[in-house]
Amino acid sequence: MSNKEINEFVEKLNAGLELAEKRMLQEKSLRGESVVVYTEEKGIQHIPASKIVASNVIFQN
Numbered sequence: 001m002s003n004k005e006i007n008e009f010v011e012k013l014n015a016g017l018e019l020a021e022k023r024m025l026q027e028k029s030l031r032g033e034s035v036v037v038y039t040e041e042k043g044i045q046h047i048p049a050s051k052i053v054a055s056n057v058i059f060q061n
Helices: 003-030 049-055
Strands: 034-039 043-048
Touching: 003 034, 003 049, 034 049, 043 049
Parallel strands: none
Antiparallel strands: 034 043
């Protein structure tokens, strides 16, 4: 594979993962479910999916 082919593959993979994450968050939001998130500062947290969708434009619509 050339570098161009690798870059195209990575872009398609990232687009697919982003779409899957968006759909998962939207579905969880509709069902009133939470998502488990880990950050260095706050550790493990359970955050309502609706809050994540509402605060990130990329997950809306």
